[in-house]
Amino acid sequence: MILRADGVGWSAGRRTILSDVDLRVSPGEVVGLIGPNGSGKSSLLRLLAGLRRPATGTVFLDGTAIGSLPRRTVAQSVAFVEQAATTDQNPTVSDVLELGRTPHRRSWTVGSARDRKIIETVARETEIDGMLDEHYGSLSGGERQRVQIARAFVQEPQVMIFDEPTNHLDIKYQLSLMELVAAHVADTDASAIIALHDLNLATMFCDRIVVLSAGRVVGEGPPSQTITESMIGDVFGVQARIVDDDGVWVRVDRDGSPS
């Protein structure tokens, strides 16, 4: 399934937040969305998930305008993990995963044997099978993020949208979470678009990078061609060094900021 934004713009009141954004995510791709705080990453992801309608342009799912599709149809194909998902209830981990199956169920049915099998398989894949009976509210931030990723996998989406999934996680959790997503994309031929602040993680795990600055796409391509010293200077206002050590690695010296 191809997710495509075509000339997408969005405003909050009189303020333009996104302008003329073109973007395409194809099966088997991990696309990193990078840009400074306030550049419009979360706003764009919400438009891509069909949660908001763009003021201009259109978001397409395999050529059909996402706004013309029933919410349930979109949810059968697109999973969205927002920043720090919270809940007023105190569900168990198992309950959270069950929610991932909702778009595939008729409203009056309970979980089928197939639903349970998918949940078991994903719980093993994401190594949360030991915490299924625990309450979500009692988990650490890293564990919760892992459960949210698992909930997205359980949805069996063709497109996964993640908004800064590695925020507040220690380096080991960050790496294992990105590895999980990359492996899932490789195994299922789904695609993922992920807003990330860590340029090294983006370089390591993304096939393609889209750079957003003040609501516009200002760069797009493979990490080695987009995450450059000049882009980091122009877009983030930081003087960084790219140390090419078996791939690309971004290093920012303490006296390197601002450029």
Ligand SMILES: Nc1ncnc2c1ncn2[C@@H]1O[C@H](COP(=O)(O)OP(=O)(O)OP(=O)(O)O)[C@@H](O)[C@H]1O
């Ligand atoms: N519903 C809204 N009403 C008014 N302004 C909004 C709304 N949603 C977003 N904005 C504004 O749009 C701008 C872009 O916000 P957005 O959260 O999309 O950026 P971001 O790149 O995800 O930022 P961060 O990296 O800090 O999460 C911000 O200035 C924000 O205040």
